[in-house]
Amino acid sequence: MTTSAQLLMRARDKGLRIATAESCTGGMLSAEITKAAGSSDIFDRGFVTYSNAAKQDMLGVTDASLKAYGAVSEQVAIEMADGALARSVADLALSVTGIAGPGGSDSKPEGRVCFALARKGAKTKAHTVEFGALGRENVRQASTAYALDLLIQAAT
Incomplete structure (x- = not known):
């Protein structure tokens, strides 16, 4: 069973809806989740917020956090995930x-x-x-796989 199918099965069993907020993966996580037929049962939406302006406009990431911590920080990741959760009907959001x-x-x-x-x-x-x-594409793929595993664990 593929990991996207595992996520579908587990989230469906728990009645969970999922949203994503992606920067460096550029939508790869959303694409991976939606590989499984029936993923519309669990996947609400994905936000691809590559620029800082998009993070602010679409997810509500604060200018103060971007200036203090930078886009690549746990603080900004938290604000991205919280923003995705608040701007969707999802039960889980991963950034x-x-x-x-x-x-x-x-x-x-x-x-x-x-x-x-x-x-x-x-x-x-x-x-x-x-x-x-690891190289750009390998980092993006590793990040996508890791994020998918986090969602599977969270849906257990």
């Missing part, structure tokens, strides 16, 4: 923001990706994964 590469800096290296999971009635949780300098 992804990171540096796919090439490039990065000493303080924010290539392959650093922040994830946040928002759930109705619960505190939003975020964490960071250092995938390393």
